[in-house]
Amino acid sequence: MRRTYQTAKYLCLLGWSTFVVFPFLWALSTSFKDANAVTSGATYIPWLEFEPSTKGWQSLFSSGSQGINIVTPFINSAMVTLIASVISLILGTLAAYGLSRYQFRAGFVKNSDITFFFISQRIMPPIVLAIPFFLMLKEIGALDTIAGLVLVYIALLLPIAVWVMIDFFGSIPPELDEMAMIDGCTPIGAFFRVILPNSVAGIVVAGMFCLIFGWNDFFFAFILTFTKTQLLPVAIVSLNSSVTPWWSLSAFALISVTPLALVAVVVERFMSRGSLAGAFR
């Protein structure tokens, strides 16, 4: 009985893993095919079923008619995502700490209204924000620049950071801040010396979300850039000409997924080491 259960369990897991991993295998094998191999049915094993070609991968690092150079969009994407994520995390953590520990009041506006204001930025469909963002960036001459995109991405990522961190700070007993002040810290000192070191788990999670949302954004990267500053998701789409180069597209897709996969692996290691285990009961 138990044996049957175990077998069934592993069969299910195997099935599900295949389902999850299969698109990557497909992309990997396709990235080493040429036009003939792509159109001649589902084949997976190089040399045996098809003759591998590195054309797809080469095209990513050449330019002109040979393909599109991936290096510049990759660096652009990395810069915009990293800078916007770091700034959002810093601002978001400070804002969330203030909102979780102090009561603000300006007329009828209270803490809950401020929190909702942050979250409301993500409730709106992006298209609503597109035109205002476009006009604002145009006004300050930041269309089609890294700086302009960073600004817009901060506006998009800040609510996520605030949202995650408010929830996290809520789980840290305020007595901990009080104790730090009793023990000789200023309010700012209490934050940096006691609360921040105990918030690493929350900051890692918020940072993950920022990186994922920033890295994967296509819409604003598409609307707010033209030729000078191209981000990775837009560059992928621009590959799609009259003949779709499936081999380049697959290689491109794999490369664009890699950074997030690496981040996930690092965070997973970090989590399993116990650093993220709840310190508060």
Added chain:
Amino acid sequence: MLTLENLSTSDPKVPLQSLSAHFEAGKIYTILGRTGAGKTELLRTLIGLDEISEGAVYLDGDDLLRTPIRARQMAMVYQQFINYPHLNVLDNVAFPLRRKGQGKAAARARAKEALALVGLGGFETRMPPELSGGQQQRVALARAIVKHARILLMDEPLANLDYKLREQLREEFPRLLHENAEGIILYSTTEPAEAMQLGNELIVMHEGRIVAQGDPGTLFDAPPTVDVARVISDPPISICAGEVTGGVLHFADGFLPGQADLILPPDGPVQIAIRPDALSIGGDIEARVSLAEFSGSDTIVHLNLPFGNAVMLVDGIHEFHNGDSLNVALDPNALMLFSQSGNNITERAD
């Protein structure tokens, strides 16, 4: 000397109402009161965590309210076990010393001594979440006493510990608190026994007010009001309606308890307080058991008596069942009388 002058707060839960008191250095003051009496609020206000709405607090003549929390030279032990989860036990205790500007080595050396004092020698490199509740509270205690603060506040420090640990730490407290002997120690608790055992002086709080302050023994023997008598008695004191008519004391139903050496007030209604040890088994009062509970080596029996409900303390463990009938005796010498407004009007002929 710590002085409170008409201290009031506007805390929505338990507002403090015009508290005035003096606290001298070198003494342990226990603050006794039920949950919601304002004990925690008083301690939080003193240390500066909650704002006052009126009044003043002076420490040796200096206005304490103008001093920021970090400079108040106070230490606090919370009811919850509050330690810094990211620091090991040694650095937890050294933390306040480091903030005062002591070097790492010196602070750690003193922290180590404090840890040895609270019985946690050898635990220096553990992280707080790896310790038991009692050990975590010992760390918090070590961190509080290592500062040699001028005022040490302890807010029901034993409340979240199990019975055995509570007794153990309670026995150790006088020795541990001696470390802070030159300071003022304010220790809040809901347990009369703890308050009596630890305090040089007892402060009784009720509904945001200080209702009595003085020597624990004196307050226990002669509580000034019925509220104080209720707070200070464990097992609970029982209050029954009575009356003095024609110079004779009787309960509302007419039962005559006898008056032994009591000097009775003029005719009129009174409240008769029956201490749990005033009742004993064997007598001519018919009683019915409504609840029996064990406390250590005693049995606490809740009784329905002809003149009201009362609690009886019986030495040893006895089996009583709800609804059991038994005869009890009432010792009139152990009765106390309170006026209708709650003031103690007990007088005895010497």
